Amino acid sequence: MIESYRLQPINFTPDTPKEFVLLSIIAQSFFQPFSLEDNLLVILTALTSGAGVGFNRAMLFLREGERLKATMWLGPRSPEEAQAIWTMLSSPGLGYAEVVEHNRELISRTQEKLKLQLKIFNYNLEDEKSILPALAAQRKEIILVKDAFSEPLLDRRFLDFLQVDSFLCLPLLAHNEIMGEIVVDNAITRAPISLKDIELASLCALLAGNYIYTTNLYKKVVEMEKMAALGEMAAFISHQLRNPIVAIGGFTQQLLTNPCNPERCHRNLGIIQEEIKHLEAIIYQLSHFLKIKIKELIPIEIGPILKKILERPDIKNKSEGKTISLRIMDNPPPILCDPVYFEEAIVNLLDNALDVTPAGGRVYVRAYSIRKNWLMILIKDSGPGLDDKAKEKLFSPFYTTKENGIGLGLLFVKRVMEMCSGKIEVQSKPGHGTIFKLYFKIPERRGI
Numbered sequence: 001m002i003e004s005y006r007l008q009p010i011n012f013t014p015d016t017p018k019e020f021v022l023l024s025i026i027a028q029s030f031f032q033p034f035s036l037e038d039n040l041l042v043i044l045t046a047l048t049s050g051a052g053v054g055f056n057r058a059m060l061f062l063r064e065g066e067r068l069k070a071t072m073w074l075g076p077r078s079p080e081e082a083q084a085i086w087t088m089l090s091s092p093g094l095g096y097a098e099v100v101e102h103n104r105e106l107i108s109r110t111q112e113k114l115k116l117q118l119k120i121f122n123y124n125l126e127d128e129k130s131i132l133p134a135l136a137a138q139r140k141e142i143i144l145v146k147d148a149f150s151e152p153l154l155d156r157r158f159l160d161f162l163q164v165d166s167f168l169c170l171p172l173l174a175h176n177e178i179m180g181e182i183v184v185d186n187a188i189t190r191a192p193i194s195l196k197d198i199e200l201a202s203l204c205a206l207l208a209g210n211y212i213y214t215t216n217l218y219k220k221v222v223e224m225e226k227m228a229a230l231g232e233m234a235a236f237i238s239h240q241l242r243n244p245i246v247a248i249g250g251f252t253q254q255l256l257t258n259p260c261n262p263e264r265c266h267r268n269l270g271i272i273q274e275e276i277k278h279l280e281a282i283i284y285q286l287s288h289f290l291k292i293k294i295k296e297l298i299p300i301e302i303g304p305i306l307k308k309i310l311e312r313p314d315i316k317n318k319s320e321g322k323t324i325s326l327r328i329m330d331n332p333p334p335i336l337c338d339p340v341y342f343e344e345a346i347v348n349l350l351d352n353a354l355d356v357t358p359a360g361g362r363v364y365v366r367a368y369s370i371r372k373n374w375l376m377i378l379i380k381d382s383g384p385g386l387d388d389k390a391k392e393k394l395f396s397p398f399y400t401t402k403e404n405g406i407g408l409g410l411l412f413v414k415r416v417m418e419m420c421s422g423k424i425e426v427q428s429k430p431g432h433g434t435i436f437k438l439y440f441k442i443p444e445r446r447g448i
């Protein structure tokens with residue numbers, strides 16, 4: 001026997017256990033592409049909304065180095081403001097998303113002024129004589145403050161700001177490391193903070209601490225990846241530039257120190273010129289690749305561009321002794337791309353195909369539509385083909401097996417295809433040549 005249920009958003013009723021409401025709200029927000037700030041706002045909202053824990057106000061502190069800094073404060077500033085907000089939020093049909101949206105708007109409206117006020121709540125976590133609110137984070141303990149006005153372990157400025165007799169300090173921890181702290185209170189309703197409130201709030205704190213931890217970790221990984229890519233690029237560029245520069249230096253030195261016969265001078269100058277051309281090519285390709293950005297996709301006719309490419313001097317030179325066979329379907333539909341980048345992408349693929357095709361061999365170029373909305377351009381060579389390992393490396397930046405290659409050609413083609421919302425596929429087997437397939441979107445024809 002089987003039972004089936006439809007996947008649908010959970011509807012909360014007044015009887016739904018609050019732990020369940022909290023967990024589902026926070027879990028849903030964590031899987032959205034929200035920023036750290038937005039997700040922390042969701043947690044503060046969960047702590048302060050009636051559907052969640054139901055505190056009146058919540059203040060968030062984040063750890064920066066060894067300091068704990070107040071960064072966000074959510075909640076009504078006065079009983080009148082509270083009344084207005086609660087009336088608005090209790091309107092029928094208002095969901096949790098609207099509450100978060102309302103709070104986001106509230107934060108952005110009050111942010112500037114609040115920032116200045118919150119700035120003074122900045123505590124050293126290494127301080128031996130720490131006071132509340134930082135004490136809770138430092139001790140890694142939840143602290144409930146009662147009779148705040150007579151509590152000696154409390155920062156007076158903080159109390160002057162909160163103006164409340166009782167509040168709860170929740171450290172945000174992950175892997176036993178301090179990530180921040182949340183302070184909640186019931187300044188408007190004056191409702192006592194119960195054990196149940198503390199349990200629910202600690203659940204939110206646990207999630208917030210781990211969320212900050214994973215977000216920081218993710219940021220670090222992205223940063224490391226960027227640094228690794230930068231390092232790889234710097235190593236490649238210096239490696240590529242070193243050989244021509246050393247050659248130019250050596251031959252120039254020879255010209256300056258040894259008076260040489262005109263023939264030798266001429267030969268040296270020729271080598272220097274060649275090396276400079278090579279340097280120019282590297283710099284051109286690099287700057288060209290880094291600059292690529294398509295402003296607007298326009299419908300383009302592929303036929304004339306493909307025919308023009310075969311007439312280009314660079315392609316003609318390269319294809320000497322080889323054949324390029326071009327076949328395009330009748331009346332090919334226009335595709336969405338940028339004409340200049342389209343031409344360069346095809347030239348890059350042809351350039352590679354001609355490099356591997358032996359004298360007397362053929363390169364095939366075909367263009368035809370696939371189903372209703374795709375046009376495919378195929379470039380097949382008669383080269384040696386590639387094994388799986390080589391195929392995996394094709395689109396890696398600076399991967400090249402050629403003496404004068406830069407290893408950016410295929411990456412360029414891939415980026416152009418991504419920008420045209422198309423795709424690129426490779427089929428290859430050792431001994432059977434290689435096929436590159438480019439799929440372009442055909443724009444919908446309106447009014448036909």
Ligand SMILES: Nc1ncnc2c1ncn2[C@@H]1O[C@H](COP(=O)(O)OP(=O)(O)OP(=O)(O)O)[C@@H](O)[C@H]1O
Nearest residue numbers: 352353356399400401402405406407408409410434
């Ligand atoms: N059609 C092909 N058949 C076999 N190997 C290929 C083919 N196309 C590319 N490759 C391999 O992939 C590598 C990367 O190609 P890519 O076009 O990115 O750089 P490149 O041709 O080496 O240099 P450049 O930046 O000047 O284009 C080539 O060096 C080659 O080893």
Ligand SMILES: [Mg+2]
Nearest residue numbers: 348352409410
């Ligand atoms: Mg290439």
